[in-house]
Amino acid sequence: MLTASQLINNPALLKLDLYCRGARLNEDSTNVESAGGRKVLRTRAGLGSGLELILPKELWTNVPVVEEFTVNSPYDIGLVDPSGSSDAVRIRYHDVEVAIARLSPRPGWYGKKTSTGRSMTSIGTLQGTYLGIYPGTVCQFWTRAKKENCKFCSVGLNLGMDDANEKTLDDILEVVQTARAESKITYVDLNAGHAEDESYLDMLEPIVARIKRETGLLVGLQAPPHSDLSRYDRLRALGLNRVSFCFELFDRECFERVCPGKANTYGLDRYLRAIEYCAKLGSKGPISEPWVTNGEMIAGLEPPDATIAGIDWLVERGAVPTICVFRPLRGTDYENVPPPTVEELAPVFKHLFEACARKRLPIGLAPNVHVSLVMLPEEARFLSEDKSLRRAYAFWRTPRAAAARALLWAKARAVSA
Ligand code: SF4
Secondary structure, eight states: OHHHHHHHHHHHHHHHHHHHOEEEESSSSSHHHTTTOOOOOTTTTSSSSSSEEEEEEGEEEEEOOOOOGGGGSEEEESSSSSOOOOOOOEETTTTTTEEEEEEOOOOOGGGOOOOOOEEEEEEEEEETEEEEOOOOSTTTTTSSOOOOTTTOOHOOOOOOOOOOOOOOHHHHHHHHHHHHHHHHOOOOEEEHHHHHTTTTHHHHHHHHHHHHHHOOOEEEEOOOOOOOTTHHHHHHTTTTEEEEEEEOOSSSHHHHHHHHHHHHHHOOOHHHHHHHHHHHHSSSOTTTSOEEEEEEEEEEESSSSHHHHHHHHHHHOOEEEEEOOOOOTTTTTOOOOOOHHHHHHHHHHHHHHHHHTTTOOOOOOTOHHHHHHHHOOTGGGOOOHHHHHHHHHHHTTTTHHHHHHHHHHHHHHHHOO
């Protein structure tokens, strides 16, 4: 069992344990909002549902507070000043204070509507400090005659609740522009589920083009692997900055059991082929647009060794792993499956940082991007005792190293041209 002093001294351990055990919230949602915090939203990203907080060392997080398993959590969270005049919250573990955190600020535009009368939060919401948008119709694994949704996913449950069913390009751009002006976002993440006719990239491409053209913000997308891989060259040429493929589980038996739609329609190998292909697009232009390929997995639904093997597979190919922690969301097929423990997951996240840092993958470089729904590789550095790797990571982020990277990049371009 973790001790209070371990949690006080290690914000990554705290972030991870809060994902695994959740917390009892000593406030109702109104108090959180009166103190400037964000409402607990059921977003369509499929994994999030909790309280958005900023932990010490600027680790943004989303703490489960509504699921059954949180009832017996050793953590409780409450406002430091119950009158709501401050955004500070106290996190206690077995009644011992382990951190003072802050509520993630609720943007003013959360109360606004688009020109067509839609509430802006039904178009997109901040997840940490970036804007997340799910522009299309619901993932069609949920609407097949025999449902084949991933067992942990809540996307099909949330429709018509906090998220709009149809979003026009104009609505989307209006929310992006507003979030850029008022929340100073630097990155927009577009998300799409399965479409029987493979139209997800047709739907996302014009949105990418318009956001790039009109705002110049960093833009990424997460969608199933398209059968025509040249589509990713086209997106890269448009200025897309990130592509993410959620294969979730590296263990094939677990993948087939947990994600029947993905297994029957695409198969794990199609995800892996797309990642391998996209990871090589970095040296193609436009040179001014950074490029990263992510492989996304969910930890806690396969043996930790399998997730570690998946991390190694990705890192060897130059892709950056994104690891979510399984959360048994209310109403999902897995709502009664116990969440993983920090003891199981800490070695996975420690490995995540060390593998990325050894390979010098571009982690922690995007400006002002804090992510609440996953622990990023660079945040997991607090779990590593390897001082030389931590020092190398810190150096890699300095302006001198940035100049060296730019030089290497230019050389690589010259060679590949
Ligand atoms: S592919 Fe799976 S995880 Fe993604 S939206 Fe569909 S059911 Fe959810």
